[in-house]
Amino acid sequence: EIVLTQSPDFQSVTPKEKVTITCRASQSIGSRLHWYQQKPNQSPKLLIKYASQSISGVPSRFSGSGSGTDFTLTINSLEAEDAAAYYCHQSDSVPGTFGQGTKVEIK
Amino acid sequence: EVQLVQSGAEVKKPGESLKISCKGSGYSFTSYWIGWVRQMPGKGLEWMGIIYPGDSHTTYSPSFQGQVTLSADKSISTAYLQWNNLKASDTAMYYCARSYSTNDYGMDVWGQGTTVTVSS
Numbered sequence: 001e002i003v004l005t006q007s008p009d010f011q012s013v014t015p016k017e018k019v020t021i022t023c024r025a026s027q028s029i030g031s032r033l034h035w036y037q038q039k040p041n042q043s044p045k046l047l048i049k050y051a052s053q054s055i056s057g058v059p060s061r062f063s064g065s066g067s068g069t070d071f072t073l074t075i076n077s078l079e080a081e082d083a084a085a086y087y088c089h090q091s092d093s094v095p096g097t098f099g100q101g102t103k104v105e106i107k
Numbered sequence: 108e109v110q111l112v113q114s115g116a117e118v119k120k121p122g123e124s125l126k127i128s129c130k131g132s133g134y135s136f137t138s139y140w141i142g143w144v145r146q147m148p149g150k151g152l153e154w155m156g157i158i159y160p161g162d163s164h165t166t167y168s169p170s171f172q173g174q175v176t177l178s179a180d181k182s183i184s185t186a187y188l189q190w191n192n193l194k195a196s197d198t199a200m201y202y203c204a205r206s207y208s209t210n211d212y213g214m215d216v217w218g219q220g221t222t223v224t225v226s227s
Contacts, residue, residue, distance in 0.1 A: 001168075001169070032211070032213065034213045034214075038152075043202055043218065043219055043220055044144075044152065044202070044217055046214070046215050049207065049215070050213075055215075085151075089154075089213065089214070091206075091211050091212040091213035091214075094157070094166045094168075094212065095154055095156075095168035095169065096142065096154040096168075097154055098144075098152040098153065098154060100151050101151040
């Protein structure tokens with residue numbers, strides 16, 4: 001089973017600040033790494049697929065990068081509505097796995 | 108519009124059985140995988156397993172193998188998650204989600220979730 005480790009677990013950020021969340025895989029997964037945002041009492045929402053592919057309707061301040069074992073989700077110029085938990089997910093092999101999540105709080 | 112609509116909240120007792128559903132619409136239900144994800148209260152997302160409604164091929168996470176059963180009825184575009192012997196530790200929110208394609212398990216569209224509460 002591939003283990004995904006996110007860092008940090010928690011981040012408190014002021015609006016307009018840049019946020020960087022990393023996700024490290026226990027073995028190479030190519031680009032089959034996806035990022036989700038989950039706001040309280042909502043279903044997860046796909047933000048980025050295949051490490052860096054943008055999703056229609058997702059604000060352009062969200063971007064992803066990486067391949068192999070190291071991946072990054074970047075939120076440029078954080079907005080208040082971005083307060084949420086963020087999860088990475090790999091679909092390279094079964095079972096699929098998620099990172100433990102990163103909670104982003106707005107100061 | 109692609110949608111997954113899940114069945115409503117359930118309250119059950121330990122030892123009881125339960126089957127929750129996930130109905131797909133707006134796409135070819137038999138051409139995409141349906142995955143199930145557990146979220147225990149205040150915790151992260153856990154991948155439980157995945158089913159291909161076209162032929163009911165399933166794959167389970169080792170953590171959930173033998174604990175739950177995935178099934179699908181393609182005639183009504185509905186996938187199911189079933190327990191035969193609920194435990195208090197099954198209390199959680201359960202999500203279904205559709206895969207990107209036949210060839211990838213990444214998930215794009217999610218259901219609204221079904222809350223399962225198991226308590227004596």
